[in-house]
Amino acid sequence: MQHESSSDAFAGDLTPSWLSGTPVRVEPPESGEESPRHERVDVDALTKGLTEPQKAAVVTTEGPVLVLAAAGSGKTRVITRRIAYLVNVLGIPPWQVLALTFTNKAAGEMRERVTHLLGGEGSRQMRGLTVTTFHSLCARLLRRYAIAAGLKEDFSIYDSGDQASLVKKVIEACQFSTANFPPRSVLSAISNAKNQLLGPSEYAARAMDFSSRNIAKIYAGYEKALRGANAVDFDDLLMLTAKMLKEKAEVRDELRERWQYVMVDEYQDTNKAQFVIASLIAGEGARASGSTAAPEGRPTGANICVVGDPDQAIYGWRGADISNILDFEQHYPGCKTIPLGENFRSTAPILAVADTLIRNNKRRKHKDLFTKKAGGDAVEAILCRDERHEARLVTGWLRKVHEGSTEETKYRSTAGNAEDLKSISSGTSVLGHSGTFPWKDMAVFYRTNALSRVLEEAFREANIPYTIARGTAFYDREEVKNAVGYLRVVANAADDVSLERVINTPARGISDATVDKLQLEATRAGVPLLEICRRVDPSWAAADMLNARAVGSVQKFVQTYDMWTGAGTFLGATVSGSLADLVDRVIKESGIEDMYRKQAAQSKSETDEERLDNLAELVSSARQFELEYDPSSDAAMDVPTRGGAAATPPLLALLRAYLESIALVADADAVDPSQGSVTLMTLHAAKGLEFPAVAMVGMEEGLLPHSRAVTSPSDAEMEEERRLCFVGITRAMQRLLMTAAKYRTMRGTPERTIPSRFLAELPQQHLRVSDQSDTFADLGAEWDEGRGEDVEFGAGRPMRPAGASSGSASSGGRAAAGMAGQFPAGCTVRHPQFGIGTVKSVSPGAQARAVIEFREAGTKTLVLEYARLTRVG
DNA sequence: CAACGACGCTCGAAA
DNA sequence: AGCGTCGTTG
Numbered sequence: 001m002q003h004e005s006s007s008d009a010f011a012g013d014l015t016p017s018w019l020s021g022t023p024v025r026v027e028p029p030e031s032g033e034e035s036p037r038h039e040r041v042d043v044d045a046l047t048k049g050l051t052e053p054q055k056a057a058v059v060t061t062e063g064p065v066l067v068l069a070a071a072g073s074g075k076t077r078v079i080t081r082r083i084a085y086l087v088n089v090l091g092i093p094p095w096q097v098l099a100l101t102f103t104n105k106a107a108g109e110m111r112e113r114v115t116h117l118l119g120g121e122g123s124r125q126m127r128g129l130t131v132t133t134f135h136s137l138c139a140r141l142l143r144r145y146a147i148a149a150g151l152k153e154d155f156s157i158y159d160s161g162d163q164a165s166l167v168k169k170v171i172e173a174c175q176f177s178t179a180n181f182p183p184r185s186v187l188s189a190i191s192n193a194k195n196q197l198l199g200p201s202e203y204a205a206r207a208m209d210f211s212s213r214n215i216a217k218i219y220a221g222y223e224k225a226l227r228g229a230n231a232v233d234f235d236d237l238l239m240l241t242a243k244m245l246k247e248k249a250e251v252r253d254e255l256r257e258r259w260q261y262v263m264v265d266e267y268q269d270t271n272k273a274q275f276v277i278a279s280l281i282a283g284e285g286a287r288a289s290g291s292t293a294a295p296e297g298r299p300t301g302a303n304i305c306v307v308g309d310p311d312q313a314i315y316g317w318r319g320a321d322i323s324n325i326l327d328f329e330q331h332y333p334g335c336k337t338i339p340l341g342e343n344f345r346s347t348a349p350i351l352a353v354a355d356t357l358i359r360n361n362k363r364r365k366h367k368d369l370f371t372k373k374a375g376g377d378a379v380e381a382i383l384c385r386d387e388r389h390e391a392r393l394v395t396g397w398l399r400k401v402h403e404g405s406t407e408e409t410k411y412r413s414t415a416g417n418a419e420d421l422k423s424i425s426s427g428t429s430v431l432g433h434s435g436t437f438p439w440k441d442m443a444v445f446y447r448t449n450a451l452s453r454v455l456e457e458a459f460r461e462a463n464i465p466y467t468i469a470r471g472t473a474f475y476d477r478e479e480v481k482n483a484v485g486y487l488r489v490v491a492n493a494a495d496d497v498s499l500e501r502v503i504n505t506p507a508r509g510i511s512d513a514t515v516d517k518l519q520l521e522a523t524r525a526g527v528p529l530l531e532i533c534r535r536v537d538p539s540w541a542a543a544d545m546l547n548a549r550a551v552g553s554v555q556k557f558v559q560t561y562d563m564w565t566g567a568g569t570f571l572g573a574t575v576s577g578s579l580a581d582l583v584d585r586v587i588k589e590s591g592i593e594d595m596y597r598k599q600a601a602q603s604k605s606e607t608d609e610e611r612l613d614n615l616a617e618l619v620s621s622a623r624q625f626e627l628e629y630d631p632s633s634d635a636a637m638d639v640p641t642r643g644g645a646a647a648t649p650p651l652l653a654l655l656r657a658y659l660e661s662i663a664l665v666a667d668a669d670a671v672d673p674s675q676g677s678v679t680l681m682t683l684h685a686a687k688g689l690e691f692p693a694v695a696m697v698g699m700e701e702g703l704l705p706h707s708r709a710v711t712s713p714s715d716a717e718m719e720e721e722r723r724l725c726f727v728g729i730t731r732a733m734q735r736l737l738m739t740a741a742k743y744r745t746m747r748g749t750p751e752r753t754i755p756s757r758f759l760a761e762l763p764q765q766h767l768r769v770s771d772q773s774d775t776f777a778d779l780g781a782e783w784d785e786g787r788g789e790d791v792e793f794g795a796g797r798p799m800r801p802a803g804a805s806s807g808s809a810s811s812g813g814r815a816a817a818g819m820a821g822q823f824p825a826g827c828t829v830r831h832p833q834f835g836i837g838t839v840k841s842v843s844p845g846a847q848a849r850a851v852i853e854f855r856e857a858g859t860k861t862l863v864l865e866y867a868r869l870t871r872v873g
Numbered sequence: 874c875a876a877c878g879a880c881g882c883t884c885g886a887a888a
Numbered sequence: 889a890g891c892g893t894c895g896t897t898g
Contacts, residue, residue: 102888135888160887184883234888318887448885450889472887511874666888684886706885724886747884748889 057338058082064332065305071730072345084117095128098259103666138241149244156231156492157663170221194235195271195319230494238273245280256283267308271319347376349766354729356763361719378768379736385773386743391458404436440673441692447704469681471665479611486586494528506595509553579654580623694732699740701754742773
């Protein structure tokens with residue numbers, strides 16, 4: 001989102017409008033109100049312009065339906081019209097319709113398009129219609145039915161950072177070492193378990209080996225700590241909801257009664273928990289109640305309609321189970337399957353490339369992709385020298401596409417690096433391309449976030465407006481995390497992880513040692529950390545538990561905290577009713593604003609100024625949220641009996657909803673074409689989107705497919721990588737560029753790469769391949785050491801690994817160990833770039849480093865690449 | 874008690 | 889290249 005680009009050129013409206021997202025609008029059927037049948041439109045209007053299969057998907061409303069929607073087959077169009085058809089033509093009350101997506105962006109778009117079809121915002125035909133994400137729905141349900149779920153309604157939602165610090169504490173508390181049990185892998189094991197609906201005891205029952213038995217202990221401790229902090233993690237949102245729906249018949253029946261029609265988008269990416277949630281809400285038989293306005297002759301069976309494409313399943317690693325969609329027909333016997341194969345998005349060459357690629361997968365439901373459109377540019381594939389060359393080449397390509405001209409003079413005037421542009425037009429003159437494209441119609445995809453950095457630099461250099469799709473980027477900033485940390489403790493006094501983060505930020509004399517002591521007391525007493533802080537008084541100093549200074553600091557902190565909450569009532573005179581005011585007060589009175597202001601004054605660096613801006617922006621985002629928030633969406637969850645909602649102070653409810661919206665932001669939510677900039681994002685975030693012009697970078701073995709898939713013994717991961725590549729290709733409507741770099745610097749060391757096998761799988765007749773890796777003598781001079789064997793790029797057969805020598809230069813501790821002997825201190829060496837130098841010292845260890853003084857360069861330099869050193873004396 | 878530098882390890886995608 | 893941890897110093 002726009003927070004990413006600090007440069008003035010790209011600064012637009014700084015209000016994150018997506019933040020308000022799509023409040024879940026859930027309203028009860030008010031008794032006595034009639035279904036809004038009277039504003040019906042013609043059936044023909046809703047099915048106009050649709051193909052026969054699309055029409056079938058719109059009007060087949062009863063019973064289970066599986067829509068196999070190939071990429072670009074008009075899926076969203078079908079779903080939105082189907083909802084409109086249900087409400088407008090069949091007269092189904094809108095509150096009986098539930099549509100689930102994966103991102104807020106998708107939900108917002110769907111809602112907007114349905115709103116358009118159903119007479120605008122506020123229309124009676126929209127009332128209570130629920131279009132939202134799985135995670136939002138679950139968060140709402142868990143608050144509404146907190147007791148049934150075994151929670152308290154003011155729970156916090158922990159993000160991965162919070163999870164990491166919590167699990168680390170637990171590992172230590174279990175007397176394990178974080179070396180033997182890296183928090184990262186423990187968390188991934190726990191996440192996997194939760195996605196399969198295995199709680200700590202179920203997990204323990206399955207844990208046979210030493211390691212997983214211990215992980216089971218950590219898992220149990222982690223769950224206990226979460227509940228103690230009155231918190232849930234992302235996976236809990238799904239798991240606890242699924243569990244509640246399974247175990248609590250009253251809740252299940254209530255929701256089943258309410259949502260008679262369930263739709264799930266991107267069904268291929270659902271995991272077990274999501275499968276259970278969707279099917280339990282949809283139910284399986286005829287409803288007992290006759291009070292709802294169902295059309296006559298409705299067959300029995302769940303009205304569940306799932307839409308997806310097995311070829312686009314890319315979330316296996318986070319528990320998505322592709323068999324949910326592959327086996328849907330078995331789960332729901334008698335279901336109707338509607339394949340949508342015709343592509344309305346991409347040109348024929350792009351589609352042919354995608355189709356040829358995906359045919360290499362074995363585990364799939366084959367369907368023919370076809371388009372009726374003719375013509376279109378060939379897909380371009382370019383081999384670059386290194387990642388910097390690649391980035392410049394991509395910006396050059398984008399500018400050329402933007403300006404819609406092959407005349408060199410045209411871009412020379414704006415680009416500033418004519419060399420780049422020359423390289424593009426030379427050799428591969430592009431014929432018959434399709435006019436000009438605004439920046440917002442273009443996107444760059446990459447496999448890993450690490451690749452975005454070089455691209456950013458190139459975009460700034462080329463002066464092309466860009467936006468990075470990282471929804472959470474803003475909330476990942478240190479200063480914002482601190483402010484949000486305070487707010488979370490305000491909303492949930494038991495939130496120990498957040499309290500620990502902020503209790504001494506800014507430094508207020510509560511040291512780590514003090515916090516440890518308090519924490520120990522809290523654990524002993526079984527109460528939250530803040531509660532222990534409350535109990536601190538001078539007697540603690542007398543008893544030698546804390547020093548007197550610490551006692552004062554803690555007491556002062558508790559006082560400050562109580563000012564914000566009105567001592568827990570939120571009704572105290574010092575607390576205004578405005579969320580933005582609260583956020584503003586917390587930022588000021590906590591001292592974090594002053595802290596950053598001082599830093600900014602001292603360092604005078606731009607990033608410190610930015611921090612202050614970000615804090616100000618957080619306040620304005622709260623104000624924006626406040627303006628757009630619809631309290632009835634929360635209150636109306638109190639189905640069917642009203643009342644009780646008033647017990648929660650409005651400000652607290654508002655704060656909770658705000659924090660929830662922050663927690664559930666998705667990367668893809670940050671995609672905002674109205675910004676008029678090129679969008680940079682991961683291939684995963686690109687799912688579900690489309691762009692007239694697309695560039696995919698880093699088409700190399702080890703990146704796409706990712707190295708983990710390359711080393712994996714099973715085909716499953718490799719097939720998922722191929723689908724990921726397929727997803728990227730099929731986002732492109734008219735122009736597609738794929739690039740690979742011959743050399744790429746990863747983890748600080750440059751390495752020779754091998755072009756992706758996927759490039760070799762593409763059909764040659766639709767590709768325009770060019771090797772430009774030798775175009776720039778200046779850029780690549782340091783690499784010219786006779787290692788450049790020719791790369792056969794997309795030769796229609798698998799790539800031969802480019803020589804066994806390629807990786808040896810910088811990998812392996814074995815060679816590193818010998819370095820000290822090879823280059824003793826005092827010896828003279830030659831480096832291809834820095835010239836003659838003297839070795840000052842060599843550090844042993846796996847990461848061998850030599851400090852070398854180069855006379856010619858006149859500087860001391862750390863050299864990691866000993867392979868490029870030659871001893872001369 | 875805070876701040877800083879040296880050192881060593883890791884490194885995939887995400888709600 | 890980035891991050892967290894450790895030890896030293898102010």
